[in-house]
Amino acid sequence: MNNVWMSLVFVVIGLVLILVGANALTDGAAAVAKRFRISNLVIGLTIVAFGTSAPELTVSVLSALKGSPDLAMGNVVGSNIFNVLLILGVTAAIIPLHVPRSTITKEVPLCILASLVLLFVASDVWIDGATENVLSRIDGLVLLCFFAIFFGYTLAIAHNKTDDADEEGIKSMPIWRSALYIVGGLAGLIYGGQLFVDGSSAIARNLGVSESTIGLTLVAGGTSLPELATSAVAALKKNPQMAIGNVVGSNLFNIFFVLGCAASIHPLHVAGITLVDYGVMIGSAILLFIFGQFFRQRTITRWEGIVLSLCFIAYTAYLVANA
Numbered sequence: 001m002n003n004v005w006m007s008l009v010f011v012v013i014g015l016v017l018i019l020v021g022a023n024a025l026t027d028g029a030a031a032v033a034k035r036f037r038i039s040n041l042v043i044g045l046t047i048v049a050f051g052t053s054a055p056e057l058t059v060s061v062l063s064a065l066k067g068s069p070d071l072a073m074g075n076v077v078g079s080n081i082f083n084v085l086l087i088l089g090v091t092a093a094i095i096p097l098h099v100p101r102s103t104i105t106k107e108v109p110l111c112i113l114a115s116l117v118l119l120f121v122a123s124d125v126w127i128d129g130a131t132e133n134v135l136s137r138i139d140g141l142v143l144l145c146f147f148a149i150f151f152g153y154t155l156a157i158a159h160n161k162t163d164d165a166d167e168e169g170i171k172s173m174p175i176w177r178s179a180l181y182i183v184g185g186l187a188g189l190i191y192g193g194q195l196f197v198d199g200s201s202a203i204a205r206n207l208g209v210s211e212s213t214i215g216l217t218l219v220a221g222g223t224s225l226p227e228l229a230t231s232a233v234a235a236l237k238k239n240p241q242m243a244i245g246n247v248v249g250s251n252l253f254n255i256f257f258v259l260g261c262a263a264s265i266h267p268l269h270v271a272g273i274t275l276v277d278y279g280v281m282i283g284s285a286i287l288l289f290i291f292g293q294f295f296r297q298r299t300i301t302r303w304e305g306i307v308l309s310l311c312f313i314a315y316t317a318y319l320v321a322n323a
Contacts, residue, residue, distance in 0.1 A: 014225075069270050118259065140259065200219070
């Protein structure tokens with residue numbers, strides 16, 4: 001019982017650090033974007049996305065090295081589902097999100113492609129008739145090559161100030177303070193996320209839940225809390241470009257960089273992730289494209305945010321029912 005209470009304390013402390021870190025990171029990154037006239041979307045796609053994906057990177061790489069591949073893969077697949085369905089759903093339910101044109105025409109389709117690529121490279125049983133699904137070192141290197149292409153693209157558009165960029169509400173601050181906010185915010189996010197995951201995982205294991213279910217739910221939710229906090233704070237501060245860029249960028253980082261690094265270091269023999277899980281991940285990206293492109297042009301409305309959130313609740317209920 002004492003261990004359970006200690007785990008709950010870790011969860012609460014982790015949540016506090018995540019929220020404080022998200023606020024500091026958003027302020028610091030937005031100030032950097034304003035100072036160097038870099039699009040807030042690009043800041044969200046790179047600096048913020050990489051920082052908020054750091055917990056996924058840590059957990060997935062350590063899980064691979066410790067022989068827990070289902071936890072590593074479930075973490076990424078679950079985080080990407082969490083990012084789109086719950087984070088953008090909750091954020092849009094709070095305040096409608098105006099989606100930049102380039103995001104709908106380029107970044108979101110790339111996110112769909114990334115999800116399909118992951119399905120293909122991790123489907124040895126279903127595609128090749130192999131005895132098990134393995135994300136090999138070659139697969140990992142292929143994912144890292146895709147990441148290099150994506151990162152090169154973001155550098156190419158870094159100074160393309162779009163019409164969608166809105167600097168209202170962004171605080172100006174000296175560069176040293178911006179750097180301090182970013183570094184301190186990232187530290188809070190990473191350490192807070194680690195505390196949350198450790199505490200949640202300990203509680204879940206005491207209940208006898210499988211590694212894949214832990215990865216798809218508690219670990220995915222815990223490592224995605226930085227994205228949730230950062231996107232919600234960015235939206236409330238009238239900076240929807242960073243909120244959207246953070247989620248899309250994090251999903252691309254998770255597949256191409258996080259799983260690319262994990263598989264390159266140690267092949268992932270995946271057994272517990274099903275076609276339903278991959279399908280929900282791909283479907284969530286397609287749903288984001290549909291909501292952003294059609295209906296109210298390039299705006300995810302409150303009702304659409306509620307639909308995304310309900311889809312997440314339905315998927316979570318499915319996982320619990322089949323645990």
